[in-house]
Amino acid sequence: KAGVTQTPRYLIKTRGQQVTLSCSPISGHRSVSWYQQTPGQGLQFLFEYFSETQRNKGNFPGRFSGRQFSNSRSEMNVSTLELGDSALYLCASRRDKGPYEQYFGPGTRLTVT
Amino acid sequence: KNEVEQSPQNLTAQEGEFITINCSYSVGISALHWLQQHPGGGIVSLFMLSSGKKKHGRLIATINIQEKHSSLHITASHPRDSAVYICAVRSGGGSNYKLTFGKGTLLTVNP
Numbered sequence: 511k512a513g514v515t516q517t518p519r520y521l522i523k524t525r526g527q528q529v530t531l532s533c534s535p536i537s538g539h540r541s542v543s544w545y546q547q548t549p550g551q552g553l554q555f556l557f558e559y560f561s562e563t564q565r566n567k568g569n570f571p572g573r574f575s576g577r578q579f580s581n582s583r584s585e586m587n588v589s590t591l592e593l594g595d596s597a598l599y600l601c602a603s604r605r606d607k608g609p610y611e612q613y614f615g616p617g618t619r620l621t622v623t
Numbered sequence: 624k625n626e627v628e629q630s631p632q633n634l635t636a637q638e639g640e641f642i643t644i645n646c647s648y649s650v651g652i653s654a655l656h657w658l659q660q661h662p663g664g665g666i667v668s669l670f671m672l673s674s675g676k677k678k679h680g681r682l683i684a685t686i687n688i689q690e691k692h693s694s695l696h697i698t699a700s701h702p703r704d705s706a707v708y709i710c711a712v713r714s715g716g717g718s719n720y721k722l723t724f725g726k727g728t729l730l731t732v733n734p
Contacts, residue, residue, distance in 0.1 A: 543722075547664075553709060553724040566720060598664050612656070614666040 512537065514603050514615035522621045528589040531618045535582050535603030541565075542584040543612065544576060547598040556599075559584050560606075588620075596622045626650055629710050629725035636732050642697040644728045646710030649691065653716065657684050657695050658709040660727070666709075669695070700732045 515534045523529050535542050544556040555568040559578035576586040582603075588595055598619050602612040628647045636642055646655070657669040670677050670684040672693070677684050681700075686693040697704055710725040 552726045553711070555722040555724075568722075600664070600666060602666075611668050611671045613668065614658075617664040617666075619664070 514601060514613050516599075516601055516615040516618050518618060519616065520619045520621075522623060523591050524623055525591055525593060527591050528587060529591060529620060530585050530587045531599055531601075531620075533584045533586075533601035533603075533615055535584070535601075536613055539603035539605055539613070540582050541604050541606065542578060542582065543602045543604075544584070544586050545600045545602070546570075547600060547617075548594075548596070553600075556586065591622045593622050596620060625726070626723045627710055627712055627725040629708075629728050631728060632726065633729045634731070636700050636730070638701060638732055638734050640700050640732075642700050642704070642730065642732075644695045644708050644710075644730070646693045646695070646725055647691060648693075648710075648712045648723075650712065650714045650723075652688075652691075652712045652714050653720070654713045655686055655693050656711040656713070657693075658711060660707040660709060662706075669708075697730075700730075702732045702734050705730055705732050 517532045541560045543558040545553050547553045558566040562578045573589045578584045598617045600617045602614045604610045604612045626649050630645045654673045656671050658666050659669050660666045672686050681698045683696040707727040707729050709727045712723050715721045
């Protein structure tokens with residue numbers, strides 16, 4: 511079974527630009543969660559999508575958004591990039607509802623200059 | 624005070640030693656996760672537990688719900704165990720759950 515894949519793996523953007531990251535979950539997993547990891551704040555939960563609906567959201571500004579498609583693939587978008595958005599963005603998928611084990615992708619390393 | 628505290632922050636051991644990493648939390652939880660992150664970023668979920676103890680190979684995770692404390696043990700440590708170990712707790716119910724992560728413990732196992 512293929513794991514969680516994320517594209518692109520590395521990205522360099524300029525302040526003010528926007529970026530879209532993609533995540534393909536493990537086949538059969540309908541829940542996709544997104545996380546931001548920075549040296550200062552560690553891992554932080556961004557949001558979770560399930561069956562094309564945002565089911566839960568962390569404490570991030572509205573510049574961070576996401577969506578999920580009918581095939582469970584998910585994208586997250588960050589608009590008006592700030593230097594502080596430089597981070598490793600990870601997505602994870604899991605089976606259906608409940609606190610099931612999550613499977614993480616390799617992450618997208620975003621650098622904002 | 625963070626809702627999830629891990630100790631120690633850094634740990635250096637010699638190959639073969641028994642390792643313990645601790646996680647304390649201050650909220651009621653429905654589940655606790657132990658994650659492993661190697662240099663380069665990839666995260667692997669090691670355990671998810673809500674009570675008792677789980678074992679996988681040389682890794683053992685325990686949780687004491689009353690004391691709001693979990694430990695991750697590594698027996699016969701090996702240099703390939705060198706990684707950051709992160710504790711995460713899930714609190715709240717239904718679709719309004721919250722995931723909170725510890726800052727991680729950097730483990731270095733020397734040969």
